[in-house]
Amino acid sequence: MRDRLGRVIQYLRVSVGDRCDLRCIYCRAGAPALAPKREVLSFEEIVALVRVAREFGVRRVRLTGGEPLLRRDIVRLVSLLRERCDLEDLSLTTNGTKLLLLAEELKRAGLDRVNVSLDSLRPERYRAVTRGGDLAEVLAGIERAREVGLSPVKINTVVMRGVNDDEVTDLARFALKRGFVLRFIELMPIGEAVRDGFWRRTFVAAGEIRRIIDRELPLSPDAETEGGGPARYFRAEGLPGKVGFIASITRPFCTGCNRLRVTATGELRPCLAHDAGIPVRDALRRGDLEAVRNAFVVAIVGKPPGHRWHEAPTRTGMDELGG
Numbered sequence: 001m002r003d004r005l006g007r008v009i010q011y012l013r014v015s016v017g018d019r020c021d022l023r024c025i026y027c028r029a030g031a032p033a034l035a036p037k038r039e040v041l042s043f044e045e046i047v048a049l050v051r052v053a054r055e056f057g058v059r060r061v062r063l064t065g066g067e068p069l070l071r072r073d074i075v076r077l078v079s080l081l082r083e084r085c086d087l088e089d090l091s092l093t094t095n096g097t098k099l100l101l102l103a104e105e106l107k108r109a110g111l112d113r114v115n116v117s118l119d120s121l122r123p124e125r126y127r128a129v130t131r132g133g134d135l136a137e138v139l140a141g142i143e144r145a146r147e148v149g150l151s152p153v154k155i156n157t158v159v160m161r162g163v164n165d166d167e168v169t170d171l172a173r174f175a176l177k178r179g180f181v182l183r184f185i186e187l188m189p190i191g192e193a194v195r196d197g198f199w200r201r202t203f204v205a206a207g208e209i210r211r212i213i214d215r216e217l218p219l220s221p222d223a224e225t226e227g228g229g230p231a232r233y234f235r236a237e238g239l240p241g242k243v244g245f246i247a248s249i250t251r252p253f254c255t256g257c258n259r260l261r262v263t264a265t266g267e268l269r270p271c272l273a274h275d276a277g278i279p280v281r282d283a284l285r286r287g288d289l290e291a292v293r294n295a296f297v298v299a300i301v302g303k304p305p306g307h308r309w310h311e312a313p314t315r316t317g318m319d320e321l322g323g
């Protein structure tokens with residue numbers, strides 16, 4: 001279905017729980033205020049919801065959280081979605097701490113691919129950014145994901161000035177050499193990132209990141225850029241991987257946004273930048289699919305045109321991404 005701006009909604013991000021075993025310094029996931037278990041959607045409710053989303057044209061589903069691999073029996077949810085929802089693409093975003101253990105089962109259950117969040121390749125720094133994470137565990141998980149064919153393995157890196165901006169070339173080289181797709185993500189002014197002026201102090205524009213990498217590893221636009229998603233991809237000569245940039249602030253992609261989200265407690269959210277949501281959990285519990293369909297119509301019709309983050313004072317790097 002198209003929204004009022006003609007955007008075709010095809011993609012649903014489903015949060016399967018708000019617990020996380022890391023507490024990244026900028027993220028709201030893993031914050032202590034957790035929803036009681038009874039308020040979290042069951043697997044059957046998630047499947048019913050995705051089947052309704054399918055009627056509205058959703059073909060691609062991404063599981064997220066919190067940390068989705070902490071949800072008990074997550075592999076069973078993957079099989080249920082695979083068997084009952086006729087999806088073109090079923091993926092999952094993870095911090096990678098449980099990936100070594102679960103990658104193979106997830107693949108067997110029908111997961112297509114994973115995105116792994118990784119903000120540093122230096123063990124001490126990784127531990128500090130995630131407040132306790134073990135880098136070796138995540139790197140082993142990433143390798144395992146590749147071995148079992150959860151590909152392409154994408155790595156998401158949020159860049160912050162004074163935190164990890166001196167590492168962007170190392171991160172790019174790591175991905176380019178090993179054949180991963182690494183996306184540098186501009187820090188968004190949400191969650192913990194807005195606390196105490198952190199976002200204003202640490203925001204780095206994608207254009208700046210690209211320029212730093214270009215000095216040592218000349219990048220050229222990737223001709224066969226996949227997906228029409230928010231990232232713009234680049235390659236370096238002779239190396240198998242790709243780097244991408246998700247410039248949500250300096251080059252917002254709201255006009256091409258094709259996604260809806262659903263929170264762990266069953267609120268349908270049309271936009272990441274707006275907290276307003278339409279509750280669907282009670283309707284799912286009553287088996288009232290007509291009410292769930294109505295909620296989709298309300299969410300799609302009411303999808304905001306976009307965020308206004310780029311109107312914030314940090315305007316460095318606007319339109320610099322090039323290529």
Ligand code: SAM
Nearest residue numbers: 027029065066067093094095117156187188193
């Ligand atoms: N636990 C999983 C993980 O670590 O990937 C899934 C949930 S996590 C909230 C999803 C992604 O959102 C991560 O890649 C994280 O870095 C990113 N993220 C969280 N807060 C952000 C912010 N303020 N700006 C940009 N990205 C953010």
